[in-house]
Structure formats: structure tokens, C-alpha cells
Amino acid sequence: MDDLGRYDAIVLGAGVVGASSAWHLSRAGLRVALVDAEGPAAAASGASDGAVSVASKKPGPLARLATASLLYTRDLAAGGPLTGRYHPRPSYIFGSGGAECGAIDDLIAKLDSLGSAVTLRRDGGPDRLPGTGAGIERLVELGGEGHMPGYAAVAGYLEDRRIDRIWPARVQALHETGGGVVVDLGTARLSAPRVVAALGVSTRGLFPAMPVAPRAGQLFVTDRGPVGALPGALTSAAYLLAKTTNPDVLPYPPVVIDPLTTGQYLVGSTREAHGDPGRVDFATLQKLMRRAAQTWPALRARRVIRAFAGVRAAVSDGLPIVGPAPGQSRVTLATGFEGDGICLSAMIGREVARLAMGQPPTAGLAEDMAALSPDRFARVRETAG
Template identity: 30%
Template sequence: MRSASDVIVVGAGVVGAACAYYAARAGLSVTVLDRGPVAGGTTGSGEGNLLVSDKEPGPELELALFSSTLWQELAGLLPRGVEYEPKGGLVVARDEPGMAALRTFAAGQEKAGVTVSEVAADRLPDLEPHLAPGLAGGFHYPQDAQVMPALAAAHLLRASGAEVRLGPGEEVMGLLTGPGGAVRGVRTASGALYAPHVVNAAGTWGGELARLAGVLLPVLPRRGFVLVTEPLPRVVRHKVYAADYVADVASGSAALQTSAVVEGTPAGPVLIGASRERVGFDRTLSVEVLRRLAAGATELFPVLAGVRTMRTYAGFRPYLPDHLPAIGPDARVPGLLHACGHEGAGIGLAPATGRIIADVLTGARLPLETGPFDPARFEPEESR
């Protein structure tokens, strides 16, 4: 038997770190467990996007807008090393039908509280001087921002004051339960650890942790690759992507999808994405994906054609079938809470997720309606 705490958070990515931060700030004692290093999963493979521009009106956009305000607060509290940059996003269209679709999408977002402005074709160079000529126009989203995700997770954990236990010996092998099936803690490779609440922030492995608790949460990995260029002067000022990226984000297809996404970083390298495919946890390098990413980036920014790629890496987004994360208590297992399934938006949505988890744990008033994120929504009706 090891020391007890008020809550155990399983997962040391940015979502788990945010849960630990807000729970500790609410006065709870927190232990964070991870079988790997801090940000060793999806967080460490992310670009650090904090986006509202790619979300249609609805629950996820509400979560993103709330999280955006929390990130602004955190930026003033965490060290500058997290590289928080409110640089804004620019979504561009190649032709007039594409602009018409973006215009309709943006109008709905604006009604939901998003700040967005249309940019005529001849004004695009004012925002991005190196953009390819001939584009039909775009939309500017000043609320889009970026952080360095691994450092953000590390600094959130440090600021939380939580006890952080890392390594193979901390892998959760099962949940400990008491009378009525209520959570009493977890069983790890190193022994039992007790707490009346356990938060599943295990990212792409969130479905496996749910299975250990005897419940269904169909989280699947969705692979993506990122190209990283050599350090450059600020060639790309915003997060810039083509209109088809929005459709790819919303798609549930398991097949390979690529769309041009290009952004600069404070450190100099340009990050190039984005690809999506469901191939399990296969990390095999795909030359075809890299070719598509490079072609899409140079089509938007011809200046990148002569730039060297420094490295490439793959990561896995924690995908749920309805594209909404699972956030909150699991009515099927008293004491179990979920904070996973954010797909590619986890870094942006982490603070709002952590705040909701902390408010549930302390009985505080929730900042928004959480019904759409109910972890039990995938359970067959007859099993509920």
C-alpha cells in the first residue's frame, strides 16, 4: 500500500497535467501516473495548436472558446518557455466555391462567439507575404494561438505541485474498487495506490483504461505525420491552412487524408501537416504521406520549395466516433472520471477539460453544459 491522495490522474500529457493543475488549485491532493515520460504520447507529437477556427458551432466550439480564455490566463502564469503565441489563424480558399463555403462556415461561427474577418484576395499578402498568388481569399481568426505542447505539460505539472510518478512501474494494471463498485484507487506494476477518484487522461490508451474498469469507451488512434523544416526567419506568420482541412478534421474516414497546414514557430522551424488515417499504432514511415505534405505546403508557400526538412515524426490522435471528447464522471463506475478522446484538439482543449474535472471533483458549478461529453454515451441503450 502506497500513500493516498484525493485524486489519481492517469496520464502525464497536457490534458492530464491540466487536470492535475486545476484539481490542485482547488485544494485537492493529486498524484499523476504515467508509464512513460511527461508528454510521451500524443502531446509530445503535437504541433501545439489552440484553435477555434476549425470547429463548427456546437459543444466543442464552446469548449474551445472557454479554453482559449484559460490559455490566456495560463500564459501570464507559466514561464515564457511554453512559447504561448496568440498569432492567429488564416484559412484560405483556392477558388470562389471554396470561399463561399468558408463564408457560410464563418458566419455560423461568428454567431457562436468566434472573432473572424474575411480577407480579400488582394489583402492576403498583408497577412502572409509569402503566400502563393492566385488564391481566392481567406478568413482571419485572431483567437487562434499556439504553445510548445511538451513544455506546457511539464510546466503545468510543476505548477500543480502534484506528486508525479513516471516509468514502467507506474503502469495501471487495474482499478481497485470497494462496496458498490466505487473506485478506491489503482493497481500498478509497483503495487496499490489509493484515492477515491481516478481520472482517465490516458489519451489514445483511454479506451484500454476504461476497459480495465469494465466500461466501454471506444477510443482509437488516428495517425498523423508532421514535417519540421530547418530554422528560418519568420516566413509564415500565422497558422495557415487550406479550406479542406476543416472537412478532414470532421471526417470519420479511416482512409488516408491530407490537407495543407503550415505554421511558423518562435524557435524558427516551420511545421507542416496535416495527415489523418486509422492504422492502429503503426509508426511505419509513409513516404507517400510525406510527399503529399511537402507538395501541399509548397503549393501554399512556394518559398518553402528550397527549404530543407530537418526531421519528421508521427503521432496518434485519440479519436472517438462522434469527434467529441469524453469529459466528466462515469456513472457506471462511481469515482471514475474521464478526460480523453480529444483527437487533434487536446492541447487546445486541455485547460477547459481540467477545469471541468476539478469542478466535478469539488462540486463547484460547471462552466458550461457537459452533457455532450458524457463518457457513457457510447454504451448500448440496453446496457445503461
């Protein structure tokens, strides 16, 4: 077996969470290896929308951590690795019918409790945004959020050439020894005193006790139209409801229409309980397309040039899993970000690096970060036993 050497830290998984963690560890002066079975942004981070959205987060720790991440993303976009990767823009949430309009009321109450990072700019009917179609009862405009494609963020972090990239290389096993962790790649190995495992939906392969399950989502991209016709993301309140409700019982498909800087539209996304990133079906996409075109009729003049699917890593209690792996104190887990990983990645990478280096969380985040601890599942098993 080839020995690829000893590092100060090894990060497993080159998605947006792993890349951010590797960048933060490297910036702290550590010699870092980043390992991926396929390559950068090969899984969810390369097949998602990129809403950096506090509005769509469940109230509580997730919404507060998303707020911290939004603020930090802005910092990293001001001359740091996310410069030119993160784009601030307004976001519009629209609703029709009692359930969707109720979700908008809940959203406004949540924003009030989160401070000033995201502001409610306008609340009214669809006339607030010229170009919207029929069937919208209520539309609110939010300021302060933005968009960042996952693959673009990964590319930004990987501009740090000090990070050693090791791919394609699938991790087969981890062995804790007295001096650290040996990462077994089958035909080669490497070691470090600390390892970060940011393996997304594949987490269970190495950590079977972590309740991470796949949740697929289909999206489509159009050809280019006039740039700036839609100034920001147009998100259905059904999308907010889909985070806490079975999507099959929603009155409308959970649509997000994201205008890209190229003049294209990225439209997503379904939530399906399977893990097949290759499953793209016309009937499902047609529902999304219909609702999207009804909401933003300019889409009727565009052609769909690509449809694809990604797989989110969903956790049974709806919160990500971040912290020392139970029984493997040298391994920090960072997984289970479901539909929120792009938004959370900047702050999570920073906090994961701190955890891996034995430092406390950034001031003000300790309680919310503790809510993500993998220990909560070890405790559930003890109680059940």
C-alpha cells in the first residue's frame, strides 16, 4: 500500500462543506489534504440551486446559524475566497391560498426575531414585482440575501493552492491510532492527527450510526434571455412549507426561479425520498415548469437546455450533524445539510476547523452549534437501550 504521507489535517469530501473546512484549516496554517472519491463538487454541491437564504430556514438554531453564515459569506465575498462567487440580490416569496399565505406570515415573524441581516422590504400583491403572472395573491420582497452556486464556492476555496488535492480516491476505512487517524484509500493511505468527514449523503458508508437519508431534487436550466429581467429569486411559499411538510400534500410544487448572471434561469426543485441522482422525469419537471411559467411568464419564451437531479443528505430530526464522531474523537463530522448546505457552508467550514483544532465555537454560536452535535444520536440509542 502506498503511503501518501502525514498531514496536519485531512478533509474527506470536496463538496462545499469539505472545501470550506479545508480552506479554513489551511488558513490557520495547517498542512491539509482534501480527498474525494470523484472530484470537487461531484455530488450535491454540483447539482443544486445556490440560495443563500435565511428566509427558508426552520426557526431556531438553523435560522440563527444561517444568519451567521450569511453575514460571514458577505465577509468572504469582500476580497476573500467567495469574491465573485456570491452575488447579493433581493428575494421574493409569493403565495396563493391559505397555507402559502400562512407560511409568509410565519416567515415575517421569524425575520423579526433574527435581527437585521435580512429585511422585509415590501409586503403586498403581485403588482409589487412587474412581470409576475396570474394566480399570486401575496408577494413579499426581502433584502440582504444572495445566490452562490455550490461549484463556484468550491472553486473559490480551492484557489488556495496549499491544499493538497487527492482524487479520485474513495475512502474505504478510518483507523484511529495513538498518534492520529489513518485514512485507508484501498491502494494507498495517508494519516493526520485530525480528520474532517464531509461526505454528504454517503456518510453512512463510514458512519452507519448517523441517520442520514437521501432526498433527491430535480432542477432545470433555460437558455439565455435578457439579463436582469427578474432582479432576484422568486420562491413559492410552498418551498418554505416543503421543509417541514410532506411535499406530496402541498397545494403547489415547491418552485424557486433563480435568475443567473448569464441571463439564464435555474428552476428547482423537488424533494423526493430516493437517492438516485440520475432520475429525471418529465412528468415531475412539467409540474415545476407549469408553476414556474405561470408565476413568471417570461419563462415561456425560454427553452430548457438541461434538466438534472441532485441528492440532499437529510437527517431524521431535520438538523445537520456537526461535531466529533461518537467514539472517534479525532474525527469531526460535518454532514446532513439537506437543502441548506450552500447557505451554511462558509460558517460551518470555519466552525469545523475550530472544532478540529480543539478551539471553542465562535462567540455567540456555542449553543446553536451544540444542537448539531452527533452525540444526540448516541444519547437516543442509550435511552432506547
